Amino acid sequence: MSCLCADCSPTPSQTYSAAHKLACEARHVAKQSREWRQEFVAAVKKARGEDAAVALLQEVMRQTGSRTL
Secondary structure (H helix, E strand, O other): OOOOOOOOOOOOOHHHOHHHHHHHHHHHHHOOOHHHHHHHHHHHHHHHOHHHHHHHHHHHHHHHOOOOO
16 A cells, blocks of 8 residues: 555545644644743744744634634
8 A cells, every 4th residue: 555645645634734833723722831831832833833823823713713822
């Protein structure tokens, strides 16, 4: 069986997408304490950049219906 990512498969699985990864990561982050979330987003910003941190924050807020982290 071959990989089902967009690079290896003509019919990739949606679970291999960046959007799915972001949604899963946001669900995990949303379950954590406020302090943990803030530290994690700071680490994301340092490792992946401002755009990635903002995207994660927006997805967490979208999923939780909250306007704050």
